[in-house]
Amino acid sequence: MTNLIEARGLSKSYGSYQALKSVDFSVARGKIVGLVGPNGAGKTTILKAILGLTSYEGELKVLGLEPDRQRHEIMQKVSFIADVAVLPRWLKVENALEFVTEVHPNFNLERAKYFLSKTNIPMKAKVKELSKGMVAQLHLALVMSIEAELLVLDEPTLGLDILFRKEFYNQLLTEFFDEGRSILVTTHQIEEIENLLTDLLFIRDGKIILDASMEEIADKYIEVMVSKENAEKAEALNPVMQRDVFGRKVYLFEGVSREELELLGELHSPSVADLFVAKMKEGK
């Protein structure tokens, strides 16, 4: 089995509101996939469905299991960090370790202690005495000590300063990620992790509007800085977006060959943030 997640026609309605409109996507083993979309696009609903936290229609397999019926089995192989801190404030760090040891069959206590020994978090401290960054570190230490095949991260670095954010992904890469595991991550700070990703999923209004590997994206989406004389020629090639920079125009093209574009000006790869803006405006 190479796909850790496989969704076909995945749908979810809250009353008359359709949060997910029959989406198809998959996450292969060894990938780091970014799920990106504006607020209310359906990201959290997808994550909830994967974790078995909500009912859904359509077909969804996570590690070959069905989340709405086999949540218990899935939870043994899937880890999750949510954007909302869910550790009880009165809990001591050492109690948190004891608790997870008791409830999780795949938790490696020694590993967790090792991770914590590299931080400034005292074992005797209560969660409420820790800074926001420390709570995130504690979370990460717990989660990375679970022998999970799939890690789901929902805005894991929200509210953390840049040093903690870097350290967070640094830890993830040195201590957790390998070709046998996959990470699915949502974040609004996409520019910070775009080089980390292997694949990108854009979601808008409950639909997946982009599903591609970073290499495919680099081949397909090209930005060209065009001087005024060439503007007409560029526009004839149907750019998906244009913006002005220092009196020159920057056009974003989808699926136009490099050879053709090279005649117009200097080629660049768009940042994921620029691509996101373009795709969100498309057809609106």
Add this chain to the structure above:
Amino acid sequence: MTNITWNDQQPIYKQLKEKVIELIIDEEVCDGEAVPSVRQVAADYQINPLTVSKAYQELVDETILEKRRGLGMFVTESARDKLLESEKNHFLKVEWPKIMQKIVRLGLSTDKLINNKNENPEVQ
């Protein structure tokens, strides 16, 4: 390896490969020495491990790096000489003609070019 700012005109693995070549030529990593692990480089630069592997793999294909089982990646014995040779070639064939063109276009004399260094000591 210290800081790199990636440009958006070339894939990152190409830029990383160039950086490794630079380090070898500058003898910051010498022939026969180990280069940092894929994992380490990925974490240091917050890039995907596959990107690092791809850069290393191209250098292996060009016999600049070699994989030693269980030990990691090492610079091959004659890597620096090989790189110097190919970099010199590249400079003479690709970069120098462009510089020449510009020199001709600006009408700069040999004398002016050579003595310029002394007039502007900060530009060397």
